[in-house]
Amino acid sequence: MSTGEIVLRILFWGSLAAVVYTYFLYPLLLRGLSRIPPNRRCAAAPLGGSELPKVTMVISAYNEEQVLPEKIRNCKKIDYPEDRISFLFGSDGSEDGTREILEAIRDRRFEVLIRPERRGKVQMLNTLVPRTQSNIVVFSDANTMYEPDAIRELVRLFVDPRVGCVIGKQILYAPENDLESCRTESTYWRYENSIKTMESAFGAVPSVNGSIFAIRRELYRELPGQAITEDQVLGLRIMTEGHRGLFAEKAIAWEPVSTLTDELRRRIRISAGNFQSLFLVPRILDPRRGWVFFAFFSHKLLRWLVPFFLAVMLGSNLLLAGEPFYGSTMAVQGLFYLSGILGAAVPKLTGAFKILAIPKYFLAMNLAIVLGLARFLSGKQKVTWFKAARH
Numbered sequence: 001m002s003t004g005e006i007v008l009r010i011l012f013w014g015s016l017a018a019v020v021y022t023y024f025l026y027p028l029l030l031r032g033l034s035r036i037p038p039n040r041r042c043a044a045a046p047l048g049g050s051e052l053p054k055v056t057m058v059i060s061a062y063n064e065e066q067v068l069p070e071k072i073r074n075c076k077k078i079d080y081p082e083d084r085i086s087f088l089f090g091s092d093g094s095e096d097g098t099r100e101i102l103e104a105i106r107d108r109r110f111e112v113l114i115r116p117e118r119r120g121k122v123q124m125l126n127t128l129v130p131r132t133q134s135n136i137v138v139f140s141d142a143n144t145m146y147e148p149d150a151i152r153e154l155v156r157l158f159v160d161p162r163v164g165c166v167i168g169k170q171i172l173y174a175p176e177n178d179l180e181s182c183r184t185e186s187t188y189w190r191y192e193n194s195i196k197t198m199e200s201a202f203g204a205v206p207s208v209n210g211s212i213f214a215i216r217r218e219l220y221r222e223l224p225g226q227a228i229t230e231d232q233v234l235g236l237r238i239m240t241e242g243h244r245g246l247f248a249e250k251a252i253a254w255e256p257v258s259t260l261t262d263e264l265r266r267r268i269r270i271s272a273g274n275f276q277s278l279f280l281v282p283r284i285l286d287p288r289r290g291w292v293f294f295a296f297f298s299h300k301l302l303r304w305l306v307p308f309f310l311a312v313m314l315g316s317n318l319l320l321a322g323e324p325f326y327g328s329t330m331a332v333q334g335l336f337y338l339s340g341i342l343g344a345a346v347p348k349l350t351g352a353f354k355i356l357a358i359p360k361y362f363l364a365m366n367l368a369i370v371l372g373l374a375r376f377l378s379g380k381q382k383v384t385w386f387k388a389a390r391h
Contacts, residue, residue: 008316012326015313022302027191029298030198053135053155055214056086060124064142065097071142072105079148082109090128093118122223122230129220137217139231144170144211145254153251154214164219164243165235167205168212168251169193188361196247199295203244206284206296208235212253219243224280228376229273233280239292240283264368271372274304304373307366337363 057075061068075087089105091098092115102112113128129137136155140146150168157166172189192207199205210231219238227233239245257263278285285301287293314333320326336359343360 005320008320011312012316012320012329015309015316018302018309019306019313022298022306026298027195027198030195034198034201052081052084052152053158054084054086054133055080055136055138055151055155056088056132056134056217057138057140057151058088058125058128058132059090059140059142060121060128061089061091061094061098061102061142062118062121063094063096063098064091065094065101067143068098068101070145072101072110074145075110076107077148078146078151080151085109085151086111086132086134088128088132089113090124091115092120092124120225122225122227125230126222126225129217132217135217136214137220138212138214139210140253141211141255143255146212147252147254150212150251150253153248154212157246157248158214158216160244162203162244163216163246164238164241165208165213165215165245166248166251167196167207167209167235167245168214168248168253170209170211170253170255172257173254193247193249195299197249199299200247202291202295203246204239204292204295205245205247206236206239206292206300208232208245211255212251216243226276227273227280228276229270232273232277236277236281236284236296240281240286240289264364267365267368268372268375271304271369272376273372274300275373275376304369307370310366340364 059071064071078085087110089102089110090113091102099114102114105112111131113131115124115127125139136158138151138154154166154168157163170189196205196207208231210229213231213235215234215238219241220234221237223230223233235245283289284293284296317326317330317333321330339356340359340363343356344364
């Protein structure tokens with residue numbers, strides 16, 4: 001066996017091992033570790049009305065006239081003492097009826113800040129959060145609807161003074177279904193949420209979702225104006241500063257699903273922001289951060305590198321395909337990629353053959369990572385982004 005063949009084998013098996021580890025072995029490792037006592041699960045208990053901290057929900061809304069009325073109604077249905085919760089909406093440069101809807105609110109718990117010029121979500125948050133005087137700040141999106149007890153479920157974890165931030169559980173729903181009756185979520189999100197639940201037992205959940213995300217007010221520091229994924233940057237900052245970041249599985253928020261094309265655009269933007277976060281929060285790459293680093297490396301960083309592992313695995317496999325075993329693995333790879341391409345090119349096929357949806361979405365999300373990296377490196381990702389249309 002030549003040196004070149006040995007190198008090709010190392011590249012093939014090394015790349016395969018990285019993909020298998022981040023998607024399969026890491027969750028299994030978490031499951032095993034969580035059963036070894038004592039774990040470091042943070043204590044949480046129901047809080048009475050007099051113990052509940054003051055909370056402000058912050059929402060930056062740009063051109064959200066279609067969802068704002070429902071969002072306002074949803075805020076009013078939240079089960080939390082009226083004297084301990086407030087809602088702070090900000091809008092900058094909206095070109096539809098967003099401003100008029102917000103200014104028509106007649107509720108002392110609501111505060112509205114309007115800016116005529118478009119500056120972007122990050123700048124709006126940097127303006128809004130310093131105006132809050134609550135113990136806890138909850139970040140939300142205009143098109144995200146909370147279960148009535150979601151805020152209570154978020155804040156109960158702050159009983160532990162070591163906790164700096166809490167991520168809620170986002171569930172995607174098809175808008176043609178009624179919000180109250182739609183109680184199913186994709187296999188992928190069930191898988192992701194199970195990982196977050198296990199990571200939470202060790203005090204660091206590196207996957208932050210800005211649509212239902214709570215922090216201690218005193219931990220907020222002005223975000224860099226160029227931040228693309230401000231929620232990711234904020235969460236990683238807090239966790240690398242020594243505070244715990246937990247997942248509140250019972251704090252549920254609902255958000256409508258988007259088409260694959262819209263989701264791809266959104267994922268490209270998120271991917272650009274993910275790579276940017278490595279430069280904005282470089283401490284996350286320091287192994288001395290312990291569990292925070294380990295969880296980030298295993299759950300996030302390796303995921304972002306998967307498309308490149310796939311490319312190496314495909315290329316090395318192609319060069320080894322003359323051998324019977326590697327010819328078989330090449331056939332398996334070819335079938336997987338062909339299935340994904342067919343599923344994307346002929347959407348009806350994924351309806352008839354649901355198994356095709358797996359390679360289709362897997363390839364689409366990894367394509368988004370590559371395009372997101374290219375956009376980040378080229379500096380073409382704007383901070384004043386436009387949200388993917390929800391259907």
